[in-house]
């Protein structure tokens with residue numbers, strides 16, 4: 292079954308186009324990351340799934356249920372951690388977790404202690420007296436305590452130190468192994484890439500790339516040349532994709548035959564050259580920084 296399925300999802304806030312024609316499918320059992328900078332549309336996407344806001348165009352399903360018509364049923368089966376957490380400041384973590392269990396009609400409270408221990412939460416302290424990272428951890432615990440089929444987290448790593456990020460992912464992996472599908476948003480691929488099965492990259496409301504992190508990626512290089520002058524056409528004919536060009540410098544990516552590359556380069560009068568294998572992060576940064584036009588989008592629309 293699909294955990295999430297969106298079709299042509301488009302959302303505008305007056306003149307701001309926050310989501311553009313997003314078609315995304317997440318399978319049950321995945322740990323899926325939605326990666327994008329501030330204002331990319333991540334929260335908008337998540338809020339539509341939970342029926343907090345409505346799309347202008349398109350429709351979506353969560354756990355095979357229509358997000359608009361079956362929203363109440365979806366909320367019973369989903370755990371959600373918003374980017375901004377507002378709980379009763381006078382309630383302790385323990386009280387909040389008990390309330391969550393009661394909401395889901397779960398009588399046994401055995402899960403509270405192990406979860407608080409795993410996330411290093413002092414369950415006796417009032418929510419309003421917790422540090423910001425503890426507030427985040429309590430929200431995550433509340434979203435997980437009823438063992439939801441799908442857990443949706445909006446930037447859960449924000450404000451957590453690297454050790455706690457690692458601990459959180461161990462908790463999420465554990466939940467995933469027990470059957471919870473995880474969908475999380477993040478601004479930082481590095482934070483999540485070791486744990487996600489797939490990631491989708493979003494910029495200005497558009498998903499421009501989806502990467503399966505369980506598969507070996509096709510290798511490509513990033514080459515930067517400094518020269519008195521060069522003919523870009525030679526590099527373009529070779530299959531190089533220009534990332535940055537100035538009068539005496541060109542930076543391009545290349546995933547073709549190395550011998551052909553060397554032959555072309557040998558015909559230039561080069562002052563300096565750097566060649567490196569690109570990581571997925573390089574690839575995405577190139578996209579963000581490169582000011583690409585829509586026709587360079589690869590997948591996802």
Ligand SMILES: Nc1ncnc2c1ncn2[C@@H]1O[C@H](COP(=O)(O)OP(=O)(O)OP(=O)(O)O)[C@@H](O)[C@H]1O
Pocket residue numbers: 304307308309327328329330331332333334335336374
């Ligand atoms: N209620 C709103 N009214 C007007 N514009 C909005 C509203 N909510 C979001 N936006 C705009 O829609 C775009 C997408 O915002 P969104 O919050 O979905 O992005 P995001 O990727 O979650 O970013 P962040 O990490 O900053 O939360 C942004 O340009 C934002 O300013």
